[in-house]
Amino acid sequence: MDVTEGTVRETCTDAVFERGENYLAEGRIREIHRVDAAVTAVVSGSRQYDVRVDLAADGFDPWCECPYDGPGACKHVVAVLLRCLDDVPPDEGDRLDAALDAADPGDLRAFLRETLATDADLRERFFARFGEPSTRSVDELRAAIDRRFEETNPEYYVVFEPIDFSEWFDLATEYREQGREASAAAVYRALVESLDDNMERVDGAYDHFSQAFARALDGYVDCAAAAGRKADGATDAVAFLEERVESGTQYLADQFERAATELRGELADGSDS
Helix, strand or coil: CCCCHHHCCCCCCCHHHHHHHHHHHCCCEEEEECCCCCEEEEECCCEEEEEEECCCCCHHCCECCCCCCCCCCCHHHHHHHHHHHHHCCCCCCCHHHHHHHHHHHHHHHHHHHHHHCCCCHHHHHHHHHHHCCCCCCCCHHHHHHHHHHHHCCCCCCCEEECCCHHHHHHHHHHHHCCHHHHHHHHHHHHHHHHHHHHHHCCCCCCHHHHHHHHHHHHHHHHHHHHHHHHHCCCHHHHHHHHHHHHHHCCHHHHHHHHHHHHHHHHHHHHHHH
């Protein structure tokens, strides 16, 4: 997607566009990098925020860790897009490719293994990408997501700012692309459970958390249905959803009930086919 003033304006409100212009003029972009079409940056606001945009995607697929929950992109994203309009950062993709091509295979393997040995989340994505079975249970995945809530605002119980759940959504996507629906369903279920149980802590960025919950719930229904059909029968997925109608966050009950009804229908259709 071409980065023009018009396409940047389409991502945000007029007021946010003006604030993004001011942030760029004030030099608040502390760090910016590009590999292919993916741009990552650090923008200084009330604190420093990580920002990601994809210059090739429709709407630039923006993400920022700030607490903005209004319509469209935030001022930090707009500042980064406007920087790319005026002065796109150099592409480090060729340098990365050259380094990979020049690396000794043994050294490269040792570096990758050392990195994977100390990063459980990246290791799980590696297993997913290269066809290995999942090594983490729903409870283990859930514990990692819960920790993110606890680490976001360690001095207080309340969470004011959005949490980046992309590593778990990316992991689920990896499993789905490998045809491992049961593993993907486990990731989505962990997200659903953690978001449901921690929603009472949220006091800001409501749209962010609501959208993450809806995305995880829809993914869970899709993958649980596919896994159930492959196993020639239902799983405990419907029971889990029905139980959450009663025990989960009250204002999410309708969404759980809708998901349970949808999943029952998907499983019934699969058994008839």
